[in-house]
Amino acid sequence: MSSFKLSKRERILLIIAAVAIFAVLYYGLLVSPLNHELRQMRSSIANTQNVLLRYRALIQDENRILSDYKAFAFKMENSRPYVSAVDMMDDMQKLSKGLLEFKSIRPIETNLSSVEKNRFAVEFDCVSEFESILKFLFRLETEREYLSVKRLDLNLSSSESGLINAHFYIDNGAE
Numbered sequence: 001m002s003s004f005k006l007s008k009r010e011r012i013l014l015i016i017a018a019v020a021i022f023a024v025l026y027y028g029l030l031v032s033p034l035n036h037e038l039r040q041m042r043s044s045i046a047n048t049q050n051v052l053l054r055y056r057a058l059i060q061d062e063n064r065i066l067s068d069y070k071a072f073a074f075k076m077e078n079s080r081p082y083v084s085a086v087d088m089m090d091d092m093q094k095l096s097k098g099l100l101e102f103k104s105i106r107p108i109e110t111n112l113s114s115v116e117k118n119r120f121a122v123e124f125d126c127v128s129e130f131e132s133i134l135k136f137l138f139r140l141e142t143e144r145e146y147l148s149v150k151r152l153d154l155n156l157s158s159s160e161s162g163l164i165n166a167h168f169y170i171d172n173g174a175e
Contacts, residue, residue, distance in 0.1 A: 088122050088147065092170070095139045099132040100166070122170050127163050130154075140170075 006014065089105055096102070105124035128136075133154070140147060151169035 088170075091147070092122060092124060095143065096126070096136050099136045099139075100126040100128045102126045122168075124168050124170075126166050126168075128166065130164055133164060133166050 086107075089107065092105060093102070103125040105122065107122055126133075137149065137152075140149065147170055149168060149170050151167075153167040155165045155167075156163075
């Protein structure tokens with residue numbers, strides 16, 4: 001077998017070459033892929049943070065919209081509600097319970113534009129004492145804000161003394 005005898009200088013060059021090859025392999029096989037993965041991870045984190053910021057902005061917008069919706073819903077609940085003519089007539093009878101004796105109660109078409117199509121009126125005749133009519137008007141004013149008396153005709157009853165014939169024209173005021 002032949003043996004290679006290397007001089008001191010060749011051994012140093014061989015060690016330097018081996019270290020250089022090891023460094024290149026170490027960098028190429030370990031450090032470079034890790035740096036690449038690290039850059040990708042940082043890029044992914046930055047993208048995820050941007051997405052999270054957009055979601056956070058969307059959530060804030062959603063909360064603002066919900067808040068606006070709740071304020072609008074509260075406003076609508078406290079505004080004049082839509083009430084049908086039948087409901088309105090039922091309310092008239094409940095409010096007048098024990099106060100007025102109805103002769104007739106009927107819904108009336110208002111012949112308004114299509115913008116005011118939810119507006120309607122109820123007309124009714126009754127016989128009662130003046131104080132009872134005033135109490136009914138007070139109940140109407142304090143308990144049913146969506147109703148308003150547009151016309152009230154009062155006449156003394158010819159058939160019964162001390163009683164008054166009342167003719168009410170009430171509408172829901174949905175303007």
